[in-house]
Amino acid sequence: MNHNIVILGSQWGDEGKGKVVDFLTDKADAVVRFQGGHNAGHTLVIKGEVTKLRLIPSGILHEGVQSFIGNGVVVSLDALSIEMNELLERGVPVFERLSLSEACPVVLPIHVAIDEVREEALGDQKIGTTKRGIGPAYEDKIARRAIRIGDLAHPEKLKAKLKVLLDLHNFTLKNYYRSHLQFDLEETYLKLLNHAKTILPMVCDVSAKLNDIRKNKGKIIFEGAQGTLLDIDHGTYPFVTSSNTISGTVASGAGFGPCYIDAVVGITKVYTTRVGSGAYPTELFDEIGEHLGKKGCEFGTVTGRKRRTGWLDLVALRRAIEINSITSICLTKLDVLDGLKELKVCVAYELDGKEVHYPPYDNADYMRCKPVYKTFIGWSQETFNQTEYEKLPKAAHDYISFIEEFLDVPVDIISTGPERNQNVIVKSIF
Template sequence: MSNVAVVGSQWGDEGKGKIVDWLSERADVVVRFQGGHNAGHTLVIDGEVYKLSLLPSGIVRKGKMSIIGNGVVVDPWALLAEMDRLREQGVELTPDNLKISENAALILPLHGEVDRAREAAAKGDAKIGTTGRGIGPAYEDKVGRRAIRICDLADPDFLKERVDALLLHHNALLRGLNQPEIDGAGVVEKLLEIAPKILPFVDVVWQRLEECRKTDKRVLFEGAQGAMLDVDHGTYPFVTSSNTISGQASAGSGVGPSSVGYVLGITKAYTTRVGSGPFPTELFDDVGQRLGERGHEFGTVTGRQRRCGWFDAVMVRQACKVGGITGIALTKLDVLDGFKELKVCVGYRIDGEEFDHLPSLPSKQAKVEPIYETLEGWDDSTYGARSWADLPATAIKYIRRIEELIDVPVALLSTSPERDDTILVQDPFHPKS
């Protein structure tokens, strides 16, 4: 038996929600280990649609413990609003089934103000395409040792000191952006008001996970975004503000690397991206529009339309190597139904030179020309297929070619948003079976 970490292998939006839900039914504990409420999962269970941003996907399953790890930046107001929405849908949330790491950093309203002010001040290509929810500034405060952490809510005097130190930095920044300064007393008042609603859920998460290890509980580590948005390994600076690869599952939850187990990379059968930044296989024609319409490519959190393009095997292979991905879950294969031919990017060309990886230098990333291999498409529907026998032969060839190009096998195949429309090739919780 193995624990499982679920990560995105592209730019996020690969369909992690359904896969995590599918796995969470068989897990005992689900841990969210990075990111903030700028990411979203949509779960469809027995016809009921659940939209999650901060809460782990296991929260909608009875009898599961859900954990928000220290690697997450938590907007307490957004968290309580999300909890209220789920309660209205009949989901039980108590300190018994939801635990928040005591050392997780908080996102404050001022972080969103700073985020939006900076993005508004940026010009042209300097705009990142941030959601404006304060994720970046909150992570900056964390590494700058200015952050307000959840445990600070339990000590009003210490909290006031921390807020004063935080505003020494942020008010100077806001002055430079010609924005109004923030009143510290108001920030403290809001935090103390919300503290009694949050503190009952706070726990020493690393100890809970150590107990799980000793009692052989199955743990599912849930990431947000995708590998190419990783702050170190993604298309910097057009990235998120945290590490999104599987190594963060360890640091962001408080367990050793050996406890992470099988790494499942969620991989869309084509490619999408939200926001600014390089996108080698992006399509601006009718094909790109068709992919977006058939795939319903709009962000769960922001509603922003996603940019669409052909499958980029170079990028996914790089994500698999950097992120230690054991197997992939290939999603949205059905969106490709009816295409006469499909293209897969097998290499890059930059100024006449061929590359088998995406260079880190932004000026080179901006010049990438994809080298395509053309594959035969299929007319038959793959929607709802639950076995290899249900798939057209050319669809199977497409899958096998992707496996060859990224050097990682397909462990799961998703053929619709419904959780049961899944072909299991290798069980991540029992990888040797």
Template sequence: MSGQSIVIHGAQWGDEGKGKIVDLMTEKADVITRFQGGNNAGHTLVVNDEKTILHLIPSGILHPGKVCLIGNGVVLDPVVFCQELDKLEARGVDVSPQRIRISRKTQVIMPYHRRLDAAREAAKEGGRIGTTGRGIGPCYEDKMSRIGIRACDFADVELLKIKIEAALAEKNVLFTSLYSAPAMTVETVFEEIKDAAARLVPYLTDVDEILDTSRKQGKTILFEGAQGTMLDIDHGTYPFVTSSNTVSGNAAAGSGFTPRGLTEIIAVVKAYTTRVGAGPFPTELECESGNHMQSVGAEFGATTGRKRRCGWLDICVLRQAVRLNGPTGIALTKLDVLGGLKELQICTAYETDGKTVDYPPQQENGLAHVSPVYETMPGWAEDISGAKSWDDLPQAARNYIERIEALLETPVTIISVGPGREQTIIR
């Protein structure tokens, strides 16, 4: 793995277990880089039976000596960032600026972003998309409108206040005229973020320069994505998507790394399918099998605590993910959760408008109008959470994996059979 630059991305609707895979591969990496999303993502890690949930700081922070970078494609809530620093530091983790670096170009989530996000979602009533309400979308909007606050602005207090005032000129019109809410003042906003802003400044750097130097020195770099392919702002199930590009190609744009330097792409695939929030979900189960996945898999959002919707593995969604991301290998997670189910079903195609298709429809809300076509395979009763090798797996589990490989024409190189680092089979 020496000298490689590896992208790890989610291939479904997020919550695939990317945090564990990044944590696992970090052992042999030098630099770990987060390239998109904000604290609407949650990566759950279990090390020595101790659970850690991270929202902004890359998962590699739990490995001593690793450098963790937050790229320009991320939107950073400074208050949440400082809270994560405090929690990690209380556990004895080194969170010094020598270990964590933030791009000066990273956009910052401000208090008015969170407030606007919540007001909009509340106003939608029956048309809600299930946003986390953390200000992610409004922050990305300001970035594209070229009125955003960047992390480097925190080093210039006077400039920061000027930019807050400019942003509030528009936001206050929305608050008072559209949402019947009181206006916000520059002073109130500044007071809320000033301590976190001052604390964040020592962490600022040129992330693209660190990445380029690391590449030239032959160091191994991991790029850690958040959310999943089907939540990509362009390629996902629009409008039920996140506010950034989640596909592997954004690893370069969201960090300042040359695309020519990327050597490997790992698609993280859950052995079944889950989704949090609203939006179409063709293989969703509202039966005992779905309840089994939800309870055995402890399917609750790491960020929101919301119950995840569960369903059978959707190969049509994964074909789209393979086409968009070009993975060199698949990390299959939560295979152990399927133990105890007599039969497993895999969605291999959709029926829609009298036709059979094998990719998700591209029109808006197209997935809401398809019926899944299933292929049935036998399940297994054995507990596989202690399996250490391919041969330790029941034949039915091996058949299931091999069928996934054949349908996606991509090898499954990592198999996770539990939340712990040691509960992993490397092929």
């Protein structure tokens, strides 16, 4: 029996992780975010009601389930406050269900300003960030000058640390980026103290709490943000996010040892999308790409940006399987392929006349990769809302079976719609 599972994106994000986490939370005792920030958006649809979460784990809607924000997450207190208030207005008892680590770095307004001017300065070479200040906040963490949640409990220490940080970034804004933006110490300090009244009662030792749950045989879901191919080390650098998005980050981002993890579920869209710049060999610019984007509602939860769309890339997916030690796959948006006469799956790349079976780490090389496709017959039968595997069309069976055989990983769940219970359960995850 699996007790502690990691659920993460195996592509460039936007695979439908939130829905799957929410669905599986019925059997969980806790759900944990362990990396990223409010640049990650998870959309849940329950009985027609849409909930968009950015920082708070997708398990927050479940009674009796604890939600944790681990130390690996960078937290915008403004964004967290807005999100909490949205849930409170709907009657969700956030203060009873949510806790966060005192070691979480804080995303400040000055981080947002730096993110914005930096992207503008890059011009055509921009990364395509959400401009939420995530990257600069992680930079301060690594440079050991970050303001952390725990600092809010020590006003004098907080003000001294904040002065050092603001002096540096104000100087950078003025003298390097020639920006008129400057951030006042007293104003920023008072805003943090105001947030402290709400936040500090929610602070706990997340690592200790999670290990208590583990020792008592409880079930924990670790909810990844973004996707594997946006990982700062293993993604399409520099067009990546600023955190490690892979399963190994659970250990550092939540204080939960890797040997305690029982399963890693890779959420995988039946086609591929990405937002922002960077290599994307299977990207489509034709009517098929338009179909995938329109039928799949491919717009960012956080930014509303239109996503790039393309065929399923098994070369990139193989990398994700291996570096995450993915034990099973959840295929999402199968119904989006309904009605297509022909489907293609990328099984290799061609680079400089040679066949390549792993994505290059160098983005320039990756940009030159051309997809080698295997073609499948599509299906006309509707799979939307289907919950029985046997009732899926034979062409869908063939498509799914090929994915399993190519990657040597089973497909345990198939999502056939945005609602919580629109799934084919091949095998129980818990």
